[in-house]
Amino acid sequence: MDKIEIKFNLLLLQNMEFSQHTKTILGLKLPTDPRWVNLAQKSLEDILTDHAYCEQKAATSCISLIQRYSDKEKLVQELSPIVTEEWGHFRAVLAELQKRELKLGRQRRDEYVNELMKFETRGGSEEERLLDKLLMCALIEARSCERFKRLSEGLEDKYLKDFYRRFMESEAGHYTLFIELAETYIEKEKVRHRWQQWLTKEAEIMQQLRLRGDRMH
C-alpha cells in the first residue's frame, strides 16, 4: 500500500458518514454489523473490560516484536513509543471503568485474534513470518479503528462518543505504521499481495463469529 492510498483511507475515515461506505474504510472487506453498537452499549462493563485487554495485548505485541527483531533499528525505534501509547490507552480505559464504578473483569478468550493467528505463516522464510506478524497487527488496528468509529458515531452517551473518537484516530495511525514497517523490510508488491489475502481471511472470520456486545471484535 503506498502513502497516497493510506492518506486516502485516512481521509475517508475522517469524512465518511455512517453508511454502507464504511466497508471501504482501511480496506476492510466487511463492515461491522450496525446492531453491534446497540449490543455493546447495553454491556458497558464487559465491553470496557474487553477493550482494556485489547490495549494490553497491543502493548505486549509491540514488546514481543521489539524483542524478536532487535536487529531491525527502525522497527525498534518506531514501536517503542507505541508500547507507551497502548499502555496509556489501557490506563485510560481502566480509569473509565473506575469512574463508572465498574470492575475490570477477567480476560476472556479472544476468538477473533485466535482465528487470525491460525492464518499466520508457521514455516516459510523469516521474511514471510515478519510480514505476517506486521500485517496481523495492522489488521487488528484497522478493525479496532473501524469498531471505535462505530462506537464514536452510534453511542448515545456524548462523553463516550468523544472518548472513542480519540481511540479511533490513534489506532488509524498505528495501522499505517505497521504497513509502513512492512514496506521498509519487504518488497511493496509482496506486502500488497499478502495484505489482500489477510483482508479476505479477516472478512471470513468476521462473518463466522457470533455477534456479541461484550467483545470489541
Ligand SMILES: [Fe+2]
Ligand atoms: Fe490502542
Ligand SMILES: [Fe+2]
Ligand atoms: Fe493501536
